[in-house]
Amino acid sequence: MGLSSLSLMLFSIYILSTIVKFHLVVANSLQSYTPPCSADEHSALLQFKQSFVINTSASSCYYDYGAYPKTLSWKSNRSCCSWDGITCDEETGHVIGLDLSGSCLYGSINSSSSIFRLVHLESLNLANNDFNSSQIPPTIRNFPRLRYLNFSYSGFSGRVPSEISHLSKLSSFSIERNYNDNQMFSHEGFLRSLAQNLTGLEKLHLSDIDISSSIPDTLANLSHLTSLVLENCSLSGKLPFSLSNLRHLFYLDLSLNNISGQTPPSFGNLTRLTDLWLGSNQLSGHIPASFGNLTRLTDLSLGSNQLSGPIPASFGNLTRLTNIWLGSNQLSGPIPASLGNLSRLTTLLLYSNQLSGPIPASLENLSRLTSLWLGSNNFNSSIPPSLFNLVNLRSLDLMDNNWNSTIEFHKFLKLQNLTDLWLSGNKLEVLMGSTSMNNTTTVVPKFENLILRGCNISEFPDFLRSQDSLRQLDLSGNRLHGGVPKWMWNMSTQTLGELVVSHNFLLGFDRPPSTIPWVNLEWLDLASNSLVGEISSLICNASTLNYVDLSDNRVSGVLPQCLRVSSNDLQYLNLGNNNSTGKVSPQICNLTKLSYLDLSSNKLSGMLPQCLGPSLEYLNLANNSFHGILPQRFTTAGCDLSMIDVSHNKLQGQLPRSLANCASLEFLVLSNNQFDDVFPLWLGTLQKLKILAMRHNRFYGVTGQPKKNLHFPELRILDLSYNSFRGKFPAEYIFSGYAIRGLSSVKSSYHSYDHYLQGKFVHTVCQL
Template sequence: MASSLYHLKFVYLLSILSAFHLIAAHPFSSVQPLCRGHERSYLLQFKDSFVINKSASSEPWAYPKVASWTLEGNNNDCCSWDGVECDEFTGHVIGLDLNSSCLYGSINSTSSLFHLVHLQRLNLADNHFKYSQIPSTVSNLSKLTHLDLSSSAFASQIPLEVSQLSQLSSLNLSGNAYLELKKPSLRSLVENLTFLEKLDLREVEIISMVPNILANLSFLTSLRLRDCRLYGEFPVGIFKLPNLRVLDMRHNEGLTGHLPDFQWSSTLEIMNLAKTSFSGKLPASIGNLGSLTTISIWGCNFSGFIPSSLGNLTGLNSLDLSYNTFEGRIPSSFGNLIQLYFLFLTYNKFTGPISFGLANLTKLTALSLGSNNFAGQIPSSIFNLTNLELLSLSFNYFSGTVEFDKFVKLKKLTFLRLSYNQVSLVESETSANKTFQKFVILGLSLCSLSKFPNFLANQDELEVLELDGNNIHGQVPEWVWNMSKESLKAIDLSDNFLTSLGQHPILLPWTNLAILDISSNNIQGSLPIPSSSTLQYCASNNSFIGKISELICNLSSLQVLDLAENNLSGPLPQCLHNFGDSLVLLEIQRNKFEGSIPQTWANGSKLMIINFSQNKFQGCLPRSLAKCITLKALDLSNNQFNDTFPSWLGNLPDLKILILRSNKFYGPVKILNMNYEFPNLQIVDLSYNSFTGMLPVELLLNSNSSRSDLAYHLSYIQVNSSFVVERNYQNIKFRFNYSFSMMMTNKGVDTIYEKVQEIFTALDFSSNRFAGAIPESIGNIKLLRLLNLSNNILTGHIPPTLGNLAELESLDFSQNKLVGEIPQQLTKLTFLESFNVSHNDLVGFIPQGKQFNTFQNSSFEGNSKLCGNPLSKKCKYYESLPPLLSASEKSQDSRSPLQFGWRIVMIGYGCGILVGVTIGHIVIARNHVWLMKTFGVR
């Protein structure tokens, strides 16, 4: 009996221990209720309102969390579903994390999501909601403390109801490029959110000043307003927020401000003001911000010297001061920044040798000192920075000889730019047999290289190779065509002494190439064709021969094509329209092309400059050129085009330069609608053709050249194209800046203009068969600097209105049939350097004074009835009779000696004109002192 009782007690004890073990393993299994049925229904309805699309989320780890939301089997407890969090006591859904869940579809105010009124945390980031508006019923979720709708393709205005979520401590609406915050404003949004700790509105279009109310959010730890188009003065009080750790205002170029005097303790860890208009100096007190790990102020307007106190920030990991105007030497205290991983000082005015203790910064992975005024030898301490992955020293004044093998010792180095210094780079003889790291970026421009570095033969991961401006002679080695076939994006071999590309394939092997520049060499043979991915192809100033291969038509993304100054021949490929939609520059001048230009041209063309000059093109111009609506300059000179004037180009809104010089154009120049044709034309050269009819000065009467109120500026007519190679630490931006050049006859000499100012205005209608009078309206082209009407059959007088052309520098009316006198008003042209009216039928007195005292006999020869200086023929008295003054000229100075003398002449009419003129001349010229004393004439 006792034994049996003992056995029962033992079994009971075991059962108690077993139960206790189960409770310990599942502490809430017996008390945690299943999720509320109605909330489960809301979740399922929400799931069903979307489709699963993997492209809806950008993160590589994205997966559809809602796939687990099902009632099959024993899965009806929604609290166990992926991304769902429930209150452990009530069972209400309090958290929903569907970040990167591949959800695709619209969301509106009737969504069942907004019935989950117990939600405290909601994360829908990295999905695609089809640019729907954030529903106003979000205000139903009044218990929300965390709301993350970032990068989810929301659009339109942020509703005011978001501001009613007064419990929010974290609000993230960033990465929605079509989201706006205007009504309500930023101020209206945050004024009720007094518990905010994190506010992230990056890329939301706000377009306002930064409200001072943000400086009252005392709990704020993170403020991110990058790329919001903010402007105005940044409130200094925000820097003083007691808990602020992250301040990111990057990419608000209208945002001004300065760094305050930091005389308080600060928790600030990240300060990113890059690409704003903050200005001034770095205060010495910046050294008090002991918690800073990141300073990024590149692309601002900061200036002055770097305070040595910056070296106190020994916790700094990243320091980027690039693209400012800092000057002077780098403080030696920089050697204290031993935690630095990234140091970017690019594009400033730093000077002197590098002597700030680089050897201490052993954690550096990226060091960029490019585009400054650093000098001296490259410091040997750089070669002790064994963690360096990026080193940029380009565009400085470093000098001396440096062995390439020293850089090879930096085993992690894959980004190296030494371009544009005074350094001579030396490669050891054995380098071809050594194993090198795989470089990605190599900038070795202007490094006195005499051959292709041998180590390149084994490089298969290069993306950028710059070898321009060296002394590389002869043939390109065969192994170059096998180098980095799949990775290479940009290669620059320009400005060397290459003569041959060797046995290259006609289609170059670099399948992802974007930039190919082989210009300014002396390369012979057929023109190579880069891959279809190429954006910029420059092969000018070489000796390429033969036709252009039709393979060039595959370059469907081409932006720049410059083949000028070669010996290329034959017709142009008929497929030019294949890359017309992307092309901005087409330069093929100074070759031997022939035939007609293909008539087809793409709609919506982006072409800005076309130069076909100095070839052998024939026939008519392609009418499809009228579709090049962005065209600024068209140069067709020195060909054999046989066509009428292209008045059909008159609707091009940006056309500034039209050069048809030295062709076979014929007939009258017809302007179809004087009020709307050629609205911006400033340079017209029609010389050496067979145009007839009246002078078409209307070509410029509609343009800005008729305005005198334009501000003087020195911008040039040019095309800019760029391509960015994106890297982890620093992007490489390739800029193609092409300034249009042209040749015009100026001062009787063919002159090449390497650059053409936007404001430069010129008319050259010379060597045609224009007839009739010179229009008086030509005097309305206020900004005209060059006017050449020579070698026509013009008749009539020289218009006095030419005296209004205050900017005129060169005037040529020679070889015409002009009559009458040279207007006295031309003496007002104080910038006139060249004047030629030779071989006309002009008569009378040559104006004297000012610029006319500088012109030679040749300016007036061939006019038998002209007299006076500089001609040897002196004027008789009746020939030198000055013209009667106009009413306006009389009123300008009623006491001038000339006018007083003329009154004496008029008195002399009673004795005959000859006597009167003689008396007047003598009184003015010989009795000037007597006149002053007697009549007070000055």
């Protein structure tokens, strides 16, 4: 072949390859070209954008880590197909997908919203916004092509429209956790209509919608379902056997309902399940052994039911399990040794059952276990050494069993990752061994919750010196004596929220600071010790405190005047049975959240502040020397009081007629005062009153027959003795028909109120 022929051939090949490349470029460009969206859809989207404001708090990053305001990219001079969250059909240019999840939208949606003009939509995701308690409009029917619909975490409320069941092409439907003041609800046949019309559903998530019906058998029509979540939907009735026909299910959550009856053994046929959540219902009977067939399970929740019988040994087959929750049932018998096969397990919660026997040594095989809760069962003997080989444990609950051995605390130090330890409620003697824990080679875990109540500990554990992450510390019911050591004030100053050292033999504090050092302390319980000295003003300088109990000590002095601090969140204050003196300052009324106040059995005097009680529910001022009249204000229309005890004082005058406003009042104890009034028949309107004690006062006159038939429907104790009543006692108007009426001599001072709630009887003590 000559040179010219070769050149011609090469030139021809070049031309051919160029033509091929040109066609490929044209083809690719044609393939990637999408027509612009229509003018109407463009306008509808811009109107939708303008109907909302951007509020960053409207989209919680807890639910959507990618939350950002997508509509900021929506510019009128650009095709809507290029905007964030918009998907267009490549051939027609119609908007077929709208994903505004986590877009910080705040505002309302109604039937006239421009979004309902996007009639070609196949996917709509408005999750994780705040639609300000809007109701989902019935115009949702304008999307007949919709396959994907997600309205979760978006602040919707009101009735879920039945029109959703007309979207026959839906394969995924989610309306979950729309928290607001008005709970979402549906009509009773809502689930049934979904099951009849949306037979192509693969995902159905309806958490926190008040459906208030049983689970219909027709859910079995949804044969393509892979994920079904009906958590907290007010469902009742029994679990339908037909659910076991949903063989494609891998996720099933029916927790937090009122479902009763036994769990069908046929649920063992759902062999594709990875997650099964049936907790917090009223299921009863045994756990089916067939659950051992669910070999793909990773999460199993059956807790907070009424299940009984043993834990099936077949659970040992579920080797993919990472979490088991069986707590708060009535399960009995031993822990099956087969649970030691579950090498992937990280959480094992068996608390609050009736399990017994030894802990199987095979549990030490659970090397990935981080949480082991065995509390509130009937395990006995000693804590098995095998537990101390679970080196990844972070949370260990052994409380309220029958462990009765002596154990050295340093064994728990092998669990270097341990943050939460509960040992209370046993017969253990825990040896702290401070010397060994001061060893420089000993590394003490960073505890967060440490509950050592009733462990026969005789001195403050020395290792607490190094703790800087404690949130909860309970050393109550031990044998601690002497003073609280000074170094305690430097422990976990930024984190401690609860300190309980009650029921010990403590005498005081070693050089306390002028203010409480724990800046986040909410709960302080030092009750039932032998603390002496004046009531410390420390409790007032901690504005975070909401619970203080210093009762049953020997503290003295006047009540701290710093109770006037208005920023205080104090809700519970118990200073009963001490040696406090002086008056109750009106400044106490600045504790506007106070619901429980006990100042009984002190040496307090003076008149009671008339401002007492805006939020009080429990008031005990007994056994002091108060005089004057009962406050009028604490029984106004907003009265929430359920208990009033002002016995053994020097109070005078008439009873406030406004007591009739206290509709929740159960106990009214006025004994041993100087009240001067007629019999309060007007208290008969109080539907919950159980104890009315008026002995040793100056009540007088004829008890008489009321003008109205005012019964005391729940009254069980009425003490009128040592007054000046006369005439015939009108028992038929005082007691309800079921009560046992009679006269007896009751010596009780009515301090154990709960005792009288147990039986339906009435003691009438009177001297007419």
